[in-house]
Amino acid sequence: MLFFIPILLVTLLPQIHAWGSLGHRTIAYLASLHFTPASNRFTNTLLHGQDISEAALFPDKVRHMPQFAYSAAWHFIDAQDSPPHQCGINMTRDCLAEGCVVSAIANHTARVADPHLPRFYRGQSLRFMIHFFGDVHQPLHTEAEDRGGNEVSVSFDGHATNLHSVWDTLIPNKYAAYDHGDDELLAAWTWAQRLYANDSRSLDECMDDAAECGLEWASEANAYVCSYVLAKDVHDQDLGGKYYEGAVPIVDEMVGKAGRRLAAWINAMTASASALEIE
Template structure:
Protein backbone atom coordinates (compact mmCIF):
# COMPACT_ATOMS: atom_id res chain seq x y z
CA UNK A 1 0.00 0.00 0.00
CA UNK A 2 2.82 2.41 0.89
CA UNK A 3 4.54 1.62 -2.41
CA UNK A 4 1.35 2.42 -4.33
CA UNK A 5 0.97 5.66 -2.37
CA UNK A 6 4.53 6.67 -3.26
CA UNK A 7 3.83 6.04 -6.95
CA UNK A 8 0.68 8.14 -6.79
CA UNK A 9 2.50 10.96 -5.02
CA UNK A 10 5.27 10.88 -7.61
CA UNK A 11 2.72 10.86 -10.42
CA UNK A 12 0.91 13.85 -8.87
CA UNK A 13 4.21 15.71 -8.62
CA UNK A 14 4.85 15.13 -12.32
CA UNK A 15 1.41 16.43 -13.20
CA UNK A 16 1.82 19.55 -11.10
CA UNK A 17 5.24 20.23 -12.65
CA UNK A 18 4.07 19.70 -16.19
CA UNK A 19 0.83 21.61 -15.76
CA UNK A 20 2.80 24.75 -15.00
CA UNK A 21 5.43 24.24 -17.72
CA UNK A 22 4.65 26.73 -20.44
CA UNK A 23 0.93 26.31 -19.90
CA UNK A 24 0.09 30.03 -20.07
CA UNK A 25 1.57 30.27 -23.57
CA UNK A 26 -0.29 27.15 -24.73
CA UNK A 27 -3.58 28.35 -23.28
CA UNK A 28 -3.17 31.79 -24.87
CA UNK A 29 -2.30 30.37 -28.31
CA UNK A 30 -5.52 28.33 -28.23
CA UNK A 31 -7.56 31.22 -26.82
CA UNK A 32 -6.36 33.40 -29.70
CA UNK A 33 -7.43 30.74 -32.19
CA UNK A 34 -10.94 30.84 -30.70
CA UNK A 35 -11.05 34.62 -31.22
CA UNK A 36 -10.11 34.22 -34.89
CA UNK A 37 -12.78 31.59 -35.60
CA UNK A 38 -15.99 33.32 -36.81
CA UNK A 39 -19.14 32.72 -34.79
CA UNK A 40 -21.17 29.68 -35.92
CA UNK A 41 -18.29 28.37 -38.06
CA UNK A 42 -18.14 24.54 -38.23
CA UNK A 43 -14.81 24.77 -36.34
CA UNK A 44 -16.78 25.55 -33.18
CA UNK A 45 -18.71 22.30 -33.60
CA UNK A 46 -15.49 20.42 -34.35
CA UNK A 47 -13.99 21.54 -31.04
CA UNK A 48 -17.16 20.84 -29.09
CA UNK A 49 -17.65 17.38 -30.62
CA UNK A 50 -14.09 16.07 -30.38
CA UNK A 51 -13.33 17.64 -26.98
CA UNK A 52 -16.70 16.67 -25.47
CA UNK A 53 -17.25 20.20 -24.20
CA UNK A 54 -13.84 20.54 -22.50
CA UNK A 55 -12.40 24.05 -22.54
CA UNK A 56 -10.00 24.06 -25.52
CA UNK A 57 -7.32 25.96 -23.59
CA UNK A 58 -7.28 23.16 -21.01
CA UNK A 59 -7.35 20.49 -23.71
CA UNK A 60 -4.18 22.05 -25.16
CA UNK A 61 -2.27 21.04 -22.00
CA UNK A 62 -3.00 17.31 -22.40
CA UNK A 63 0.28 16.40 -24.23
CA UNK A 64 2.41 17.92 -21.45
CA UNK A 65 0.37 16.23 -18.76
CA UNK A 66 0.81 12.73 -20.17
CA UNK A 67 4.35 12.79 -21.57
CA UNK A 68 5.93 11.52 -18.33
CA UNK A 69 3.52 8.60 -18.01
CA UNK A 70 5.46 5.51 -19.16
CA UNK A 71 2.80 4.43 -21.66
CA UNK A 72 3.01 7.84 -23.34
CA UNK A 73 6.80 8.28 -23.17
CA UNK A 74 6.99 7.77 -26.94
CA UNK A 75 5.28 11.16 -27.44
CA UNK A 76 8.11 13.18 -25.81
CA UNK A 77 10.10 13.83 -29.05
CA UNK A 78 6.99 15.27 -30.69
CA UNK A 79 7.27 18.51 -28.67
CA UNK A 80 10.38 19.80 -30.45
CA UNK A 81 12.75 19.55 -33.37
CA UNK A 82 16.45 19.64 -32.47
CA UNK A 83 18.19 21.79 -35.06
CA UNK A 84 21.84 20.72 -35.20
CA UNK A 85 22.99 24.20 -36.17
CA UNK A 86 25.54 26.57 -34.61
CA UNK A 87 23.95 29.56 -32.89
CA UNK A 88 24.55 32.44 -32.83
CA UNK A 89 26.67 32.07 -35.98
CA UNK A 90 24.31 29.91 -38.03
CA UNK A 91 20.71 28.77 -37.51
CA UNK A 92 18.52 26.57 -39.65
CA UNK A 93 16.49 23.37 -39.70
CA UNK A 94 17.16 20.38 -41.92
CA UNK A 95 14.19 18.05 -41.62
CA UNK A 96 16.05 14.87 -42.59
CA UNK A 97 18.88 15.69 -40.18
CA UNK A 98 16.93 17.14 -37.26
CA UNK A 99 13.64 15.23 -37.04
CA UNK A 100 14.18 12.05 -35.01
CA UNK A 101 13.02 8.65 -36.34
CA UNK A 102 10.50 8.70 -33.47
CA UNK A 103 9.10 11.96 -34.82
CA UNK A 104 9.32 15.66 -34.02
CA UNK A 105 6.96 18.62 -33.72
CA UNK A 106 6.88 19.06 -37.51
CA UNK A 107 5.88 15.47 -38.27
CA UNK A 108 3.55 15.40 -35.26
CA UNK A 109 1.53 18.38 -36.52
CA UNK A 110 1.19 16.71 -39.92
CA UNK A 111 0.24 13.33 -38.43
CA UNK A 112 -2.33 14.63 -35.97
CA UNK A 113 -3.86 16.97 -38.55
CA UNK A 114 -4.53 13.91 -40.70
CA UNK A 115 -5.98 12.00 -37.75
CA UNK A 116 -8.32 14.80 -36.70
CA UNK A 117 -9.60 15.03 -40.27
CA UNK A 118 -10.07 11.24 -40.68
CA UNK A 119 -13.72 10.09 -40.46
CA UNK A 120 -12.49 6.48 -40.40
CA UNK A 121 -11.06 6.90 -36.86
CA UNK A 122 -13.26 6.76 -33.74
CA UNK A 123 -14.12 10.12 -32.25
CA UNK A 124 -12.07 9.52 -29.09
CA UNK A 125 -8.89 8.99 -31.11
CA UNK A 126 -9.57 12.10 -33.17
CA UNK A 127 -10.21 14.02 -29.96
CA UNK A 128 -6.87 12.89 -28.57
CA UNK A 129 -5.14 13.98 -31.77
CA UNK A 130 -6.93 17.34 -31.62
CA UNK A 131 -5.45 17.89 -28.16
CA UNK A 132 -1.99 17.11 -29.52
CA UNK A 133 -2.58 19.46 -32.44
CA UNK A 134 -3.68 22.35 -30.17
CA UNK A 135 -0.52 21.89 -28.12
CA UNK A 136 1.99 21.49 -30.91
CA UNK A 137 0.90 24.71 -32.64
CA UNK A 138 2.21 26.38 -29.50
CA UNK A 139 5.44 24.37 -29.34
CA UNK A 140 6.41 24.95 -32.97
CA UNK A 141 6.34 28.72 -32.43
CA UNK A 142 8.63 28.67 -29.36
CA UNK A 143 12.23 29.28 -30.56
CA UNK A 144 13.89 26.93 -28.08
CA UNK A 145 11.59 24.07 -29.13
CA UNK A 146 13.43 24.23 -32.47
CA UNK A 147 17.01 24.12 -31.16
CA UNK A 148 19.40 21.35 -30.10
CA UNK A 149 22.02 23.45 -28.26
CA UNK A 150 22.10 22.42 -24.58
CA UNK A 151 18.79 20.58 -25.00
CA UNK A 152 17.01 23.70 -26.18
CA UNK A 153 18.52 25.76 -23.36
CA UNK A 154 17.45 23.36 -20.59
CA UNK A 155 21.08 22.86 -19.55
CA UNK A 156 21.97 26.56 -19.55
CA UNK A 157 21.77 28.05 -16.06
CA UNK A 158 20.88 31.75 -15.96
CA UNK A 159 19.46 34.38 -13.62
CA UNK A 160 16.02 35.92 -14.13
CA UNK A 161 14.80 38.62 -11.75
CA UNK A 162 17.35 37.54 -9.16
CA UNK A 163 16.45 33.84 -9.17
CA UNK A 164 18.26 30.90 -10.74
CA UNK A 165 16.54 29.19 -13.67
CA UNK A 166 17.42 27.56 -16.98
CA UNK A 167 17.13 29.39 -20.29
CA UNK A 168 14.39 27.13 -21.66
CA UNK A 169 12.10 27.86 -18.73
CA UNK A 170 12.66 31.59 -19.25
CA UNK A 171 11.21 31.39 -22.76
CA UNK A 172 8.62 28.73 -21.98
CA UNK A 173 7.21 30.19 -18.79
CA UNK A 174 8.86 33.17 -17.11
CA UNK A 175 8.70 35.74 -19.92
CA UNK A 176 5.02 35.06 -20.77
CA UNK A 177 4.08 35.13 -17.08
CA UNK A 178 5.93 38.42 -16.50
CA UNK A 179 4.34 39.98 -19.61
CA UNK A 180 0.88 39.22 -18.24
CA UNK A 181 1.74 40.34 -14.71
CA UNK A 182 3.02 43.71 -15.96
CA UNK A 183 0.05 44.17 -18.27
CA UNK A 184 -2.29 43.41 -15.37
CA UNK A 185 -0.52 45.85 -13.06
CA UNK A 186 -0.73 48.56 -15.71
CA UNK A 187 -4.42 47.77 -16.33
CA UNK A 188 -3.67 46.97 -19.97
CA UNK A 189 -5.75 43.82 -19.65
CA UNK A 190 -9.37 43.57 -18.59
CA UNK A 191 -8.18 42.75 -15.10
CA UNK A 192 -11.07 43.93 -12.94
CA UNK A 193 -12.64 40.50 -12.64
CA UNK A 194 -9.77 38.05 -13.14
CA UNK A 195 -6.97 36.98 -10.86
CA UNK A 196 -3.49 36.13 -12.12
CA UNK A 197 -3.74 32.94 -10.06
CA UNK A 198 -6.48 31.83 -12.43
CA UNK A 199 -4.36 30.94 -15.42
CA UNK A 200 -7.32 30.21 -17.70
CA UNK A 201 -8.76 33.68 -17.24
CA UNK A 202 -5.30 35.23 -17.55
CA UNK A 203 -4.79 33.43 -20.88
CA UNK A 204 -8.14 34.58 -22.27
CA UNK A 205 -7.41 38.14 -21.13
CA UNK A 206 -3.95 38.12 -22.73
CA UNK A 207 -5.39 36.65 -25.93
CA UNK A 208 -7.99 39.42 -26.13
CA UNK A 209 -5.28 42.00 -25.52
CA UNK A 210 -3.04 40.61 -28.29
CA UNK A 211 -5.98 40.25 -30.67
CA UNK A 212 -6.93 43.90 -30.22
CA UNK A 213 -3.39 45.24 -30.08
CA UNK A 214 -2.23 43.69 -33.35
CA UNK A 215 -5.45 44.00 -35.33
CA UNK A 216 -4.60 45.63 -38.63
CA UNK A 217 -0.87 45.49 -37.92
CA UNK A 218 1.79 44.16 -40.27
CA UNK A 219 2.03 40.97 -38.20
CA UNK A 220 -1.72 40.39 -38.29
CA UNK A 221 -1.83 40.94 -42.04
CA UNK A 222 1.17 38.66 -42.55
CA UNK A 223 -0.51 35.71 -40.83
CA UNK A 224 -3.93 36.33 -42.37
CA UNK A 225 -2.94 34.37 -45.48
CA UNK A 226 -1.91 31.25 -43.59
CA UNK A 227 -0.03 28.36 -45.18
CA UNK A 228 -2.62 25.57 -45.46
CA UNK A 229 -1.62 23.53 -48.51
CA UNK A 230 0.51 20.84 -46.81
CA UNK A 231 0.75 20.15 -43.07
CA UNK A 232 4.35 18.90 -43.12
CA UNK A 233 5.64 21.73 -45.30
CA UNK A 234 3.72 24.42 -43.42
CA UNK A 235 4.83 23.25 -39.97
CA UNK A 236 8.44 23.05 -41.19
CA UNK A 237 8.14 26.64 -42.42
CA UNK A 238 6.82 27.75 -39.01
CA UNK A 239 9.55 25.86 -37.12
CA UNK A 240 12.20 27.47 -39.34
CA UNK A 241 10.70 30.89 -38.65
CA UNK A 242 10.90 30.30 -34.89
CA UNK A 243 14.44 28.92 -35.21
CA UNK A 244 15.65 32.15 -36.81
CA UNK A 245 15.08 33.91 -33.48
CA UNK A 246 17.61 31.57 -31.86
CA UNK A 247 20.40 33.40 -33.70
CA UNK A 248 18.67 36.78 -34.04
CA UNK A 249 17.92 37.15 -30.35
CA UNK A 250 17.96 34.16 -27.96
CA UNK A 251 21.73 33.56 -28.28
CA UNK A 252 22.60 36.76 -30.15
CA UNK A 253 25.19 37.96 -27.60
CA UNK A 254 26.67 34.53 -26.99
CA UNK A 255 26.41 32.13 -24.08
CA UNK A 256 28.77 34.05 -21.80
CA UNK A 257 26.67 37.20 -22.00
CA UNK A 258 23.52 35.25 -21.11
CA UNK A 259 25.15 33.78 -18.03
CA UNK A 260 26.74 37.01 -16.81
CA UNK A 261 23.65 39.20 -16.54
CA UNK A 262 20.13 39.06 -15.14
CA UNK A 263 17.75 38.32 -18.03
CA UNK A 264 14.79 39.92 -16.26
CA UNK A 265 15.71 43.42 -17.44
CA UNK A 266 16.86 44.50 -20.89
CA UNK A 267 16.85 40.95 -22.26
CA UNK A 268 13.24 40.48 -21.13
CA UNK A 269 12.16 43.76 -22.75
CA UNK A 270 13.69 42.72 -26.07
CA UNK A 271 12.01 39.32 -25.90
CA UNK A 272 8.50 40.68 -25.31
CA UNK A 273 7.67 41.58 -28.95
CA UNK A 274 9.12 38.24 -30.11
CA UNK A 275 6.97 36.24 -27.68
CA UNK A 276 3.89 38.27 -28.57
CA UNK A 277 4.49 37.83 -32.29
CA UNK A 278 5.02 34.08 -32.06
CA UNK A 279 2.00 33.51 -29.80
CA UNK A 280 -0.14 35.63 -32.12
CA UNK A 281 1.03 33.74 -35.20
CA UNK A 282 0.50 30.40 -33.50
CA UNK A 283 -3.07 31.29 -32.60
CA UNK A 284 -3.91 32.72 -36.02
CA UNK A 285 -2.45 29.76 -37.85
CA UNK A 286 -4.18 27.28 -35.54
CA UNK A 287 -7.52 28.98 -36.22
CA UNK A 288 -7.11 28.70 -39.97
CA UNK A 289 -6.21 25.00 -39.74
CA UNK A 290 -9.18 24.24 -37.51
CA UNK A 291 -11.45 26.13 -39.90
CA UNK A 292 -10.05 24.28 -42.91
CA UNK A 293 -10.47 20.84 -41.30
CA UNK A 294 -13.95 21.62 -39.99
CA UNK A 295 -15.19 22.94 -43.32
CA UNK A 296 -14.25 19.68 -45.02
CA UNK A 297 -16.06 17.77 -42.24
CA UNK A 298 -19.11 20.01 -41.89
CA UNK A 299 -21.59 17.38 -43.09
CA UNK A 300 -20.19 14.71 -40.75
CA UNK A 301 -20.21 17.16 -37.85
CA UNK A 302 -23.82 18.14 -38.55
CA UNK A 303 -24.87 14.47 -38.55
CA UNK A 304 -22.96 13.83 -35.31
CA UNK A 305 -24.68 16.78 -33.70
CA UNK A 306 -28.09 15.53 -34.84
CA UNK A 307 -27.38 12.07 -33.37
CA UNK A 308 -26.39 13.63 -30.04
CA UNK A 309 -29.60 15.65 -29.97
CA UNK A 310 -31.68 12.53 -30.59
CA UNK A 311 -29.94 10.67 -27.76
CA UNK A 312 -30.53 13.59 -25.41
CA UNK A 313 -34.22 13.67 -26.29
CA UNK A 314 -34.56 9.93 -25.62
Protein backbone atom coordinates (compact mmCIF):
# COMPACT_ATOMS: atom_id res chain seq x y z
CA MET A 1 0.00 0.00 0.00
CA LEU A 2 0.98 3.65 -0.33
CA PHE A 3 3.18 5.34 2.20
CA PHE A 4 5.20 8.30 0.99
CA ILE A 5 4.34 9.56 -2.48
CA PRO A 6 6.70 11.64 -4.64
CA ILE A 7 5.92 15.26 -5.39
CA LEU A 8 4.76 15.14 -9.00
CA LEU A 9 2.64 17.61 -10.92
CA VAL A 10 1.36 19.14 -7.69
CA THR A 11 0.84 22.52 -9.30
CA LEU A 12 -1.57 20.93 -11.77
CA LEU A 13 -3.82 19.41 -9.13
CA PRO A 14 -7.27 20.87 -8.47
CA GLN A 15 -7.41 23.38 -5.63
CA ILE A 16 -10.24 21.83 -3.68
CA HIS A 17 -11.37 21.49 -0.10
CA ALA A 18 -14.15 18.93 0.24
CA TRP A 19 -17.23 19.83 2.26
CA GLY A 20 -15.52 22.86 3.74
CA SER A 21 -14.62 22.83 7.41
CA LEU A 22 -18.25 22.68 8.57
CA GLY A 23 -18.95 19.48 6.65
CA HIS A 24 -15.76 17.78 7.80
CA ARG A 25 -16.41 18.76 11.40
CA THR A 26 -19.96 17.40 11.19
CA ILE A 27 -18.77 14.05 9.80
CA ALA A 28 -16.23 13.70 12.59
CA TYR A 29 -18.73 14.59 15.29
CA LEU A 30 -21.34 12.23 13.85
CA ALA A 31 -18.83 9.39 13.84
CA SER A 32 -17.99 10.09 17.47
CA LEU A 33 -21.66 9.78 18.40
CA HIS A 34 -21.59 6.23 17.00
CA PHE A 35 -18.29 5.28 18.70
CA THR A 36 -18.05 2.50 21.21
CA PRO A 37 -16.28 3.34 24.51
CA ALA A 38 -13.18 1.58 23.15
CA SER A 39 -13.25 3.75 20.04
CA ASN A 40 -13.53 6.90 22.12
CA ARG A 41 -10.48 5.91 24.17
CA PHE A 42 -8.58 4.85 21.05
CA THR A 43 -9.19 8.05 19.08
CA ASN A 44 -8.56 10.30 22.08
CA THR A 45 -5.24 8.57 22.65
CA LEU A 46 -4.09 8.81 19.03
CA LEU A 47 -5.24 12.42 18.76
CA HIS A 48 -3.72 13.39 22.12
CA GLY A 49 -7.10 14.69 23.26
CA GLN A 50 -7.55 16.99 20.27
CA ASP A 51 -11.15 17.73 19.32
CA ILE A 52 -12.00 15.19 16.63
CA SER A 53 -13.56 17.82 14.39
CA GLU A 54 -10.34 19.82 14.51
CA ALA A 55 -8.35 16.70 13.66
CA ALA A 56 -10.56 16.26 10.59
CA LEU A 57 -9.27 19.55 9.15
CA PHE A 58 -5.58 18.65 9.38
CA PRO A 59 -5.16 17.32 5.78
CA ASP A 60 -6.57 20.51 4.26
CA LYS A 61 -4.41 22.70 6.49
CA VAL A 62 -1.17 20.97 5.52
CA ARG A 63 -1.74 19.99 1.90
CA HIS A 64 -0.02 23.09 0.50
CA MET A 65 3.00 22.82 2.80
CA PRO A 66 6.08 21.52 0.95
CA GLN A 67 6.54 18.63 3.37
CA PHE A 68 2.97 17.43 2.72
CA ALA A 69 2.78 18.18 -1.02
CA TYR A 70 2.76 14.44 -1.70
CA SER A 71 -0.74 14.26 -0.17
CA ALA A 72 -2.45 16.72 -2.54
CA ALA A 73 -3.75 14.07 -4.96
CA TRP A 74 -5.24 12.01 -2.14
CA HIS A 75 -8.26 14.31 -1.72
CA PHE A 76 -10.05 13.24 -4.91
CA ILE A 77 -10.39 10.76 -7.73
CA ASP A 78 -10.92 12.31 -11.16
CA ALA A 79 -13.42 10.20 -13.07
CA GLN A 80 -12.75 10.68 -16.79
CA ASP A 81 -16.40 10.11 -17.64
CA SER A 82 -18.91 12.20 -19.55
CA PRO A 83 -21.61 13.73 -17.34
CA PRO A 84 -24.52 14.00 -17.50
CA HIS A 85 -24.68 11.24 -20.13
CA GLN A 86 -22.38 8.75 -18.43
CA CYS A 87 -20.80 8.61 -14.99
CA GLY A 88 -18.49 5.99 -13.54
CA ILE A 89 -15.10 5.43 -11.95
CA ASN A 90 -12.33 3.21 -13.25
CA MET A 91 -9.42 2.86 -10.82
CA THR A 92 -6.84 2.10 -13.52
CA ARG A 93 -7.91 5.12 -15.54
CA ASP A 94 -8.82 7.59 -12.80
CA CYS A 95 -6.50 7.05 -9.83
CA LEU A 96 -3.28 9.01 -10.45
CA ALA A 97 0.19 7.55 -10.04
CA GLU A 98 0.46 9.80 -6.96
CA GLY A 99 -2.58 8.10 -5.49
CA CYS A 100 -6.18 9.17 -5.03
CA VAL A 101 -8.81 9.29 -2.29
CA VAL A 102 -9.64 5.59 -2.71
CA SER A 103 -6.05 4.39 -2.35
CA ALA A 104 -5.48 6.90 0.46
CA ILE A 105 -8.40 5.47 2.43
CA ALA A 106 -6.95 1.98 2.05
CA ASN A 107 -3.47 3.16 3.02
CA HIS A 108 -4.35 5.19 6.09
CA THR A 109 -6.97 2.78 7.39
CA ALA A 110 -4.31 0.07 7.43
CA ARG A 111 -1.83 2.37 9.17
CA VAL A 112 -4.28 3.37 11.90
CA ALA A 113 -4.95 -0.31 12.61
CA ASP A 114 -1.27 -1.28 12.66
CA PRO A 115 -0.19 -1.81 16.30
CA HIS A 116 3.48 -1.91 15.25
CA LEU A 117 3.42 1.64 13.92
CA PRO A 118 4.41 4.36 16.44
CA ARG A 119 1.57 6.40 17.90
CA PHE A 120 2.67 9.60 16.13
CA TYR A 121 2.26 8.04 12.67
CA ARG A 122 -0.99 6.28 13.59
CA GLY A 123 -2.39 9.57 14.87
CA GLN A 124 -1.39 11.36 11.70
CA SER A 125 -3.01 8.64 9.60
CA LEU A 126 -6.16 8.82 11.73
CA ARG A 127 -6.45 12.50 10.83
CA PHE A 128 -6.08 11.63 7.15
CA MET A 129 -8.56 8.76 7.47
CA ILE A 130 -11.22 10.94 9.10
CA HIS A 131 -10.79 13.59 6.41
CA PHE A 132 -10.75 11.25 3.41
CA PHE A 133 -13.89 9.43 4.51
CA GLY A 134 -15.49 12.86 4.09
CA ASP A 135 -13.83 13.68 0.76
CA VAL A 136 -14.92 10.46 -0.93
CA HIS A 137 -18.59 11.28 -0.23
CA GLN A 138 -18.49 14.69 -1.96
CA PRO A 139 -19.70 14.12 -5.55
CA LEU A 140 -17.37 16.67 -7.14
CA HIS A 141 -14.35 15.03 -5.49
CA THR A 142 -15.02 12.09 -7.78
CA GLU A 143 -15.25 14.01 -11.05
CA ALA A 144 -12.71 15.41 -13.56
CA GLU A 145 -15.17 17.56 -15.54
CA ASP A 146 -14.14 21.24 -15.33
CA ARG A 147 -11.65 20.34 -12.58
CA GLY A 148 -14.36 18.99 -10.34
CA GLY A 149 -16.59 21.98 -11.00
CA ASN A 150 -13.92 24.53 -10.06
CA GLU A 151 -14.12 26.03 -13.56
CA VAL A 152 -17.93 26.21 -13.66
CA SER A 153 -18.85 29.84 -12.92
CA VAL A 154 -22.12 30.17 -11.02
CA SER A 155 -23.60 32.38 -8.34
CA PHE A 156 -25.22 31.51 -5.04
CA ASP A 157 -27.75 33.83 -3.49
CA GLY A 158 -26.40 36.63 -5.64
CA HIS A 159 -22.70 36.06 -4.94
CA ALA A 160 -20.31 34.96 -7.72
CA THR A 161 -18.57 31.66 -7.05
CA ASN A 162 -17.95 28.27 -8.69
CA LEU A 163 -19.83 24.99 -8.62
CA HIS A 164 -17.25 23.20 -6.49
CA SER A 165 -17.44 25.83 -3.77
CA VAL A 166 -21.23 25.62 -3.84
CA TRP A 167 -21.09 21.92 -2.96
CA ASP A 168 -18.11 22.16 -0.60
CA THR A 169 -19.21 25.08 1.48
CA LEU A 170 -22.19 27.18 0.46
CA ILE A 171 -24.90 24.50 0.46
CA PRO A 172 -23.76 22.97 3.79
CA ASN A 173 -23.39 26.38 5.44
CA LYS A 174 -26.81 27.55 4.32
CA TYR A 175 -28.45 24.28 5.34
CA ALA A 176 -26.85 24.38 8.79
CA ALA A 177 -27.70 28.09 9.13
CA TYR A 178 -24.01 28.79 9.67
CA ASP A 179 -22.47 32.15 8.86
CA HIS A 180 -18.80 33.02 9.31
CA GLY A 181 -18.43 34.59 12.71
CA ASP A 182 -20.85 32.10 14.24
CA ASP A 183 -19.64 29.19 16.37
CA GLU A 184 -18.64 26.64 13.71
CA LEU A 185 -18.13 23.82 16.22
CA LEU A 186 -21.62 24.36 17.61
CA ALA A 187 -23.14 24.41 14.12
CA ALA A 188 -21.36 21.16 13.24
CA TRP A 189 -22.30 19.49 16.53
CA THR A 190 -25.95 20.50 16.07
CA TRP A 191 -26.02 19.10 12.52
CA ALA A 192 -24.33 15.88 13.67
CA GLN A 193 -26.84 15.43 16.50
CA ARG A 194 -29.72 15.91 14.08
CA LEU A 195 -28.31 13.30 11.71
CA TYR A 196 -27.72 10.89 14.58
CA ALA A 197 -31.23 11.35 15.98
CA ASN A 198 -32.88 10.84 12.59
CA ASP A 199 -30.85 7.78 11.57
CA SER A 200 -32.28 4.48 12.72
CA ARG A 201 -29.99 2.42 10.46
CA SER A 202 -27.29 0.18 11.87
CA LEU A 203 -23.58 0.54 11.18
CA ASP A 204 -23.72 -2.51 8.90
CA GLU A 205 -21.71 -0.99 6.07
CA CYS A 206 -19.09 -2.19 3.56
CA MET A 207 -16.41 -3.63 5.84
CA ASP A 208 -14.52 -6.30 3.89
CA ASP A 209 -11.73 -4.38 2.16
CA ALA A 210 -10.95 -0.67 2.53
CA ALA A 211 -9.93 -0.22 -1.11
CA GLU A 212 -13.08 -1.94 -2.39
CA CYS A 213 -15.26 0.02 0.02
CA GLY A 214 -13.62 3.30 -0.93
CA LEU A 215 -14.27 2.59 -4.60
CA GLU A 216 -17.88 1.68 -3.84
CA TRP A 217 -18.40 4.92 -1.92
CA ALA A 218 -16.69 7.02 -4.60
CA SER A 219 -18.87 5.42 -7.27
CA GLU A 220 -21.98 6.17 -5.21
CA ALA A 221 -20.99 9.84 -4.91
CA ASN A 222 -20.02 10.02 -8.58
CA ALA A 223 -23.46 8.80 -9.65
CA TYR A 224 -24.93 12.02 -8.25
CA VAL A 225 -22.83 14.02 -10.74
CA CYS A 226 -25.02 12.67 -13.54
CA SER A 227 -28.30 12.41 -11.66
CA TYR A 228 -28.19 15.89 -10.12
CA VAL A 229 -24.98 17.93 -9.83
CA LEU A 230 -24.47 18.33 -13.60
CA ALA A 231 -27.79 16.91 -14.78
CA LYS A 232 -28.62 20.33 -16.24
CA ASP A 233 -26.43 23.16 -17.48
CA VAL A 234 -25.68 25.30 -14.42
CA HIS A 235 -23.15 27.69 -15.97
CA ASP A 236 -23.81 31.29 -14.87
CA GLN A 237 -26.93 30.24 -12.97
CA ASP A 238 -27.84 31.27 -9.43
CA LEU A 239 -27.96 28.02 -7.47
CA GLY A 240 -29.32 29.40 -4.21
CA GLY A 241 -32.97 28.58 -4.97
CA LYS A 242 -34.46 25.41 -6.43
CA TYR A 243 -31.06 23.87 -7.16
CA TYR A 244 -30.11 24.31 -3.51
CA GLU A 245 -33.39 22.77 -2.37
CA GLY A 246 -32.77 19.69 -4.52
CA ALA A 247 -29.16 19.40 -3.36
CA VAL A 248 -29.86 19.50 0.38
CA PRO A 249 -31.12 15.89 0.67
CA ILE A 250 -28.02 14.68 -1.20
CA VAL A 251 -25.64 16.64 1.03
CA ASP A 252 -27.44 15.50 4.17
CA GLU A 253 -27.38 11.87 3.00
CA MET A 254 -23.72 11.84 2.02
CA VAL A 255 -22.50 13.63 5.16
CA GLY A 256 -24.54 11.16 7.20
CA LYS A 257 -23.14 8.16 5.37
CA ALA A 258 -19.59 9.42 5.72
CA GLY A 259 -19.92 9.78 9.49
CA ARG A 260 -21.65 6.45 9.94
CA ARG A 261 -19.14 4.58 7.76
CA LEU A 262 -16.19 6.20 9.51
CA ALA A 263 -17.56 5.07 12.87
CA ALA A 264 -18.16 1.54 11.60
CA TRP A 265 -14.54 1.18 10.50
CA ILE A 266 -13.08 2.63 13.69
CA ASN A 267 -15.40 0.52 15.84
CA ALA A 268 -14.31 -2.57 13.92
CA MET A 269 -10.66 -1.68 14.49
CA THR A 270 -11.10 -1.22 18.22
CA ALA A 271 -12.93 -4.52 18.52
CA SER A 272 -9.51 -6.06 17.91
CA ALA A 273 -7.33 -6.17 21.00
CA SER A 274 -4.16 -5.92 18.90
CA ALA A 275 -5.23 -2.62 17.34
CA LEU A 276 -5.60 -1.11 20.81
CA GLU A 277 -1.93 -1.70 21.52
CA ILE A 278 -0.36 1.74 21.12
CA GLU A 279 3.37 2.30 21.30
